[in-house]
Structure formats: structure tokens, C-alpha cells
Amino acid sequence: MHELTLSEISRLLAAGKVSSMEVTSALLARAATLGKALNAFISLDEEKSLAQAAAADARIARGDGGRLTGIPIAHKDLFCAEGWRTTCGSKMLANFVSPYDAHVISRFNEEGAVLLGKANMDEFAMGSSNENSYFGPVKNPWDVTRVPGGSSGGSAAIVAARLAPGATGTDTGGSIRQPASFTGVSGIRPTYGRVSRYGMVAFASSLDQGGALARTAEDLALMLNVMAGFDPRDSTSVERPAEDFTLQLSEPLAGLRIGLPKEYFSAALAKDVATPILAAIEEFKKLGATVVDVSLPNQHLAVPAYYVIAPAEASSNLSRYDGVRYGHRASDYSDLLDMYKKSRAEGFGAEVKRRILIGTYVLSHGYYDAYYLQAQKVRRLVADDFRAAFKTCDVIMGPVAPSVAFPLGSKTTDAVQMYLEDLYTISVNLAGLPGMSIPCGFGADALPVGLQIIGPWFDEARMLNVAHQFQQVTDWHRRAPLCGA
């Protein structure tokens, strides 16, 4: 059962060949064993999941099921789900049981999908290795001594190990694409504003965007059909008519112009990562695509700009954790100020504190113009580079990460080295663009390599079409780690 893709399960459910109870039970059994070994979930609730499965079966029997009715989906543990613990990977929220549903959760519930469990993640989505979780690191299903990437590391490991056919994630600086690349699954971060942030625990509000991880582009399209859409409760939700992301999947790629930024193929890119990516581009040429050279001259400024803007927004967003209305409160304090300081010191982990401190500094009196305002100006330069590039190409392709999945513990001592992991993904977030990672081969130590596909604003349907056509002529997305076979 677990080897089936989301689309395959959807067809079997609709045809009455399997029930959601059967699928959900089988996956819950795997979650209890393999899921536990990988530390991929933070919370499971068999009773709740099975109740949703039973309701889905009844709905399918009545003949009013949708494409995702009865499909078990894992949700990154920063999407609030009523009655579920929503921890954001933090001690701060370790006991927070959400009193309401995030917009994304409501949409999956309306569709009749099953909430299989809450996926492990880097604390407050800050990290590129999932080693910053209060609940312990997630292990990469391809090699349990390696990281799965982050911050949506649990979601990626769940899809790669065939623990669920799909999972939600969020991508503030690469947090869907990089773990998708490290675990050999497909992932999409939509255009900023596509997916409502309502009920999604905030990290950096001008960069955060919810998205999906699954095995195929077709499955991502089905998930996006449910997740995307206007929500008045998110002030930056874009008002656009609903779109069916599956409609363009089958279109041929003849005439597609692929932009290759020279900055993405410099000497910094490891050869074992470059080789499968270049081979994938050859594959696209066979499908009728042409290649154009483009340039993103301010690409090298993306990581520095991000590490001003994201911590600044985080320090502001995370000021809500005061130990008063929800979250951890220290047990021993002398006055109100002491209560704030101790509650926050005890509730947040090292990386979160580091970013709060950086953010507080760059926003503080006398430094705002030099750091924050300057970073926002550079942000526009980075976005303008993409605007210029898309005048000559339809999609941009390149690496997702500079290497394959690295060993657990190998980058935890140097924050800056960990930040540079997101070298190829961060500029997309600054510009607000949609980005994908799809499996395109294997690099060093037989570990998966992802191909990044970046599209113009709101062009997800075309990107999914490009990815789907690649997946019709290649089988990288069908390769499973031993534990997922």
C-alpha cells in the first residue's frame, strides 16, 4: 500500500478498490515503527486519523468524494490543527494544543483528507538540517547517519520513506526545496501569497510560504489545488481566481526556454551535484526545450540580505512568546521582566535565540538604516535580476543545494556555514517567486540530487508541467530508499 503515489491511491479509493481505513491503518502501522526510527513525526493520534478515514470512506460511498478524500497527509508541525499539539519543533510550544485550524488544515479537512500526523521540523522553521528540533533530529531515509535537510525535514523524510504519499511544508529560505533534494522527493514552494499563512506559525512573514512535498509533480498539483486560494484572514493572500494546477500537466515542452544562470554553475558547485543536473538539462533538450544563458548578478548578496531580513522579522514575530497567553512560562521568577526573560531563555533553542538577537540588533536604534533598510534595497536588486532573466526564458534551472545530504553533526558548530547551505534557494524567497525541487539523479555516496526549477510569479502550472514531463521520461522520482521499498 505504502508504495503507491497520491494519485494512485486517489484512483483506487474512487474505484472502491481500497478504503481509506485500510490505507490509513497501514500507514499508521509504518509510522509507529519506521516513522519512529527516523524520528519523522512529532505527534500521531491514531484515533483521530482513523475517525477521519471512516468519515472519508462514508463520503466516498455517498459519491461526493474529491481527489484527496481519504488520502492520508502529514502536516509540518507549524500548521495549527484543532485538538492537535502544534509545537513548531520548540520547547516553547511543546504543550500547545491548538484551539483552531490553520487555513491549510481547514482546506484539507473540507476536501476529506486524513491528517496522518504532525511532522518533525527545525525549531520555528529555522535550520537546514532538522538538527534544531527540540524533539531531536530527523534521520535521512537514504542513510540514517545523514541529515534529511530542513526545515521541513520530517515532511521530506516521511514522503521519501513512503510513510505518507504527501506532506505539507513551508519554505522561508529553501525549507521545502532543500530537504526535497536531500531525500529524493518532489517539492514545491508556490509564489508568495498563493497559500494562506493563517494559522501557520510565523517565522519571517514577508518570506514564509506554505507548500507541498510528494513523490510526483502530478501529486503536487493535486495538493496545491486544495491548498492554494484566496483567504481574507491572511492580509497578504493574493486575490486570484481558483486555478486547476493539473490542467497543463500533459502539454508538450517543445519551445520551452530554460534559463541557466551562470552564477549557479560556478566552481562552488560540487561535481557530483552538477553532473546529474546537467544530464537532466540534456533530457529537457530531447523533449524540445532550448537553453539560454542568463545572469543573476546580485545572487551573491542573497544570503547576506536574507540574514538581515529574516532574523529582523523573526525577532518581531517571536516577541509574542511572553509566557502569558500561551507557550512555556518559567516556573521561578521575581517580577514581570524576569518572567519574560526566563520564559524565553528556557523556551527557545540556541539557533532561535541567535536569530532573535541578530534581528533585534539590526532593527535597533542607530543600525536600522545600515542593515535593515540596506538589505531591503538589495532585496529589490535580487528580485530585479529575476525579472530581467524571465524576459528571455520561461523557467530557470539549477542546483537546489551545493552538496548531497551531509552527515548529522557535521555543520552544527558554525552557523554561517549552515546558512550557506541555502545559497541557491534563498534568492527565490527574497523575490517571492515559486520554486521546485525534483529528483534528477544521485551524487556522492549514492545520495539523491534535486533539480531546482524556478518560474515567474504565479506560473506554478507551467513549472508543474515541466516537472511532470520530465517524470514521464525518467524514473528518478520512483527510486526509493531501502527502508521505503
Next chain:
Amino acid sequence: MSLSDADVRRIAHLARLAVSDAEAEAALGQLNGILSMVDALRAVDTTGIEPMAHAVEMSQRLREDTVTEVDRRDAYQATAPLVEGGLYLVPKVIE
């Protein structure tokens, strides 16, 4: 420009984070490492460039001035560390 120990303690106070001596010392080196990476921005000529405050250019949407939230006080207070009679309890603020 690099931070001093006093800067780190001032920032931690502004951020309402208690720091031990050992934490302040460790943070000093890490924050200076990050700031030196970020310093690449300062050399960029951004004369005449409009700051980009958000990912997608859009104006603030306004809604009707009507009540849209339902009263769920009990559900929301159920997650609070300390409440009594519908009020959040904190240490004495005014002596």
C-alpha cells in the same frame, strides 16, 4: 563593525532573553561571524533603489468594520499558563 560583550547583553535585554555569562560569550563570537558575512551588503551602491518591504507588490486590503470573530475566550484561555476568572495572571506590574 563588531559587537562587544556589553552590546550582546544590551541586545539580549532588548530581546527579553536571559543570558548566562557563558551564553553571552558564545553569542558574541557567533553574532560577529554572522555580521561579518552580512557586511557584504554595506559595499553595495543602492542609491535611488526603493526598499522592497514585501515579496509581492500589493496594497493593504481593507475589510468592512464589522465583527467577524466569534467569542472563543474559554478555548483560547485553555492554552494559557495561568488564568483565573477569565483573566491572564502575571506578576504584579504596579507596586
